[in-house]
Amino acid sequence: xxxxxxxxxxxxxxxxxxxxxxxxxxxxxxxxxxxxxxxxxxxxxxxxxxxxxxxxxxxxxxxxxxxxxxxxxxxxxxxxxxxxxxxxxxxxxxxxxxxxxxxxxxxxxxxxxxxxxxxxxxxxxxxxxxxxxxxxxxxxxxxxxxxxxxxxxxxxxxxxxxxxxxxxxxxxxxxxxxxxxxxxxxxxxxxxxxxxxxxxxxxxxxxxxxxxxxxxxxxxxxxxxxxxxxxxxxxxxxxxxxxxxxxxxxxxxxxxxxxxxxxxxxxxxxxxxxxxxxxxxxx
Amino acid sequence: xxxxxxxxxxxxxxxxxxxxxxxxxxxxxxxxxxxxxxxxxxxxxxxxxxxxxxxxxxxxxxxxxxxxxxxxxxxxxxxxxxxxxxxxxxxxxxxxxxxxxxxxxxxxxxxxxxxxxxxxxxxxxxxxxxxxxxxxxxxxxxxxxxxxxxxxxxxxxxxxxxxxxxxxxxxxxxxxxxxxxxxxxxxxxxxxxxxxxxxxxxxx
Numbered sequence: 430x431x432x433x434x435x436x437x438x439x440x441x442x443x444x445x446x447x448x449x450x451x452x453x454x455x456x457x458x459x460x461x462x463x464x465x466x467x468x469x470x471x472x473x474x475x476x477x478x479x480x481x482x483x484x485x486x487x488x489x490x491x492x493x494x495x496x497x498x499x500x501x502x503x504x505x506x507x508x509x510x511x512x513x514x515x516x517x518x519x520x521x522x523x524x525x526x527x528x529x530x531x532x533x534x535x536x537x538x539x540x541x542x543x544x545x546x547x548x549x550x551x552x553x554x555x556x557x558x559x560x561x562x563x564x565x566x567x568x569x570x571x572x573x574x575x576x577x578x579x580x581x582x583x584x585x586x587x588x589x590x591x592x593x594x595x596x597x598x599x600x601x602x603x604x605x606x607x608x609x610x611x612x613x614x615x616x617x618x619x620x621x622x623x624x625x626x627x628x629x630x631x632x633x634x635x636x637x638x639x640x641x642x643x644x645x646x647x648x649x650x651x652x653x654x655x656x657x658x659x660x661x662x663x664x665x666x667x668x669x670x671x672x673x674x675x676x677x678x679x680x681x682x683x684x685x686x687x688x689x690x691x692x693x694x695x696x697x698x699x700x701x702x703x704x705x706x707x708x709x710x711x712x
Numbered sequence: 713x714x715x716x717x718x719x720x721x722x723x724x725x726x727x728x729x730x731x732x733x734x735x736x737x738x739x740x741x742x743x744x745x746x747x748x749x750x751x752x753x754x755x756x757x758x759x760x761x762x763x764x765x766x767x768x769x770x771x772x773x774x775x776x777x778x779x780x781x782x783x784x785x786x787x788x789x790x791x792x793x794x795x796x797x798x799x800x801x802x803x804x805x806x807x808x809x810x811x812x813x814x815x816x817x818x819x820x821x822x823x824x825x826x827x828x829x830x831x832x833x834x835x836x837x838x839x840x841x842x843x844x845x846x847x848x849x850x851x852x853x854x855x856x857x858x859x860x861x862x863x864x865x866x867x868x869x870x871x872x873x874x875x876x877x878x879x880x881x882x883x884x885x886x887x888x889x890x891x892x893x894x895x896x897x898x899x900x901x902x903x904x905x906x907x908x909x910x911x912x913x914x915x916x
Contacts, residue, residue: 440898441891445798446869446876470786475902477791479870481844482851485748486755489765493743496769500736500776 430458435465443472491561498554583666590672597631600624608689608710614638617669619691619708623683630683633672637665637707640693646707647698648675651688660689662698683712724789732779739776745844746790747772750797756871757801767804771796802873854904862897865890 435458441447442455459466608619617636632648648660660675691708730738747768754764782792855863868874880887
């Protein structure tokens with residue numbers, strides 16, 4: 430590989446994008462060429478800056494404990510044992526040897542106790558670390574279970590809603606009207622299903638944004654005389670969907686109503702629409 | 713690369729020398745300074761969070777045991793740590809015989825981090841060093857000046873460990889164009905950092 434090819438490859442290698450064969454050839458060239466080697470170092474430094482640019486991740490304290498424990502374990506070492514010396518006088522030698530042997534025995538006993546304490550301390554740390562890890566795993570599993578429970582609940586709710594819609598679709602004099610998104614939610618829409626004879630009504634909304642806790646959506650009937658009659662409030666689920674049975678004043682016929690609209694009102698609804706129109710459609 | 717007596721680089725080099733001399737406080741200081749930066753890198757390279765944490769500890773453990781192998785003439789300390797993280801992550805990929813990818817929703821691009829300053833819920837000790845924070849902003853500003861294709865290809869190469877061939881397959885960009893983006897992106901970033909007076913040697 431010549432310098433020109435190497436210098437083409439150096440930025441790729443520094444970014445970690447070079448394939449293995451190219452890396453090997455480049456490495457061989459760098460061994461021989463100090464100029465390219467210096468360039469490689471320069472680009473490696475630049476690439477490393479990318480790691481700094483990303484937002485740092487808070488490091489759990491337990492990782493520091495794990496590193497400290499590992500280092501502590503590696504620092505535990507056995508001291509060398511000292512052999513007793515001998516003198517020419519037998520009696521003195523015997524006494525001295527016995528004393529030394531006794532000292533050695535006592536020393537070893539004490540040392541073994543120290544080792545055991547160190548080992549116990551290390552085991553305690555390991556146990557604490559393991560318990561921390563177990564707690565993390567259990568917390569994670571609890572979160573997963575809760576998530577699945579929530580999904581099951583949502584699916585059950587959806588099944589119930591689907592059954593209600595199917596029931597509506599079976600009525601003999603079914604009428605339907607569509608409400609289109611208006612204002613800031615052009616992709617939202619609503620469907621109104623009703624059978625005046627069977628006295629069944631159902632309203633569904635899709636792709637509406639979830640509101641803050643102090644707000645709610647409210648459905649309105651608008652008469653030919655532009656009178657606004659409240660038909661009920663609703664809130665959408667996390668997918669932007671809602672279905673409910675609207676309120677129809679006694680004696681009112683939906684076919685006599687010109688328009689239906691949905692606005693955003695304070696939580697609990699209002700007697701007259703104040704907020705922006707999000708859905709509107711003619712009946 | 714020449715070590716300096718003072719400044720952030722000088723401090724980091726002194727810490728590396730301390731670690732080589734088995735000074736625990738030097739290791740603690742370097743860990744406190746760079747562990748959060750490196751954990752982000754490990755988390756990007758390995759999609760599994762616990763593996764990323766293991767990798768972080770392995771890197772500092774290896775640093776503790778082999779600090780005498782560090783050559784300041786070849787790389788500044790943070791560069792050395794970054795390259796060590798990437799190298800060990802690749803080793804793990806090879807041993808697992810699988811390239812793991814982060815779920816799309818979890819991918820946080822350098823661009824997004826630069827533009828939106830995304831924050832992750834604080835679950836542990838968090839220390840921000842003034843010199844590192846300042847350098848982070850400078851680099852982010854530099855990255856923002858790259859074109860979108862340059863940022864994308866550099867991100868895929870550096871943070872996801874993809875080769876130029878794999879990037880071309882993933883993005884459907886011609887191979888030659890991918891190489892060109894990576895090359896020109898890194899050359900451009902080098903110029904930008906030099907123009908703003910950020911010499912990687914003097915600020916690390």
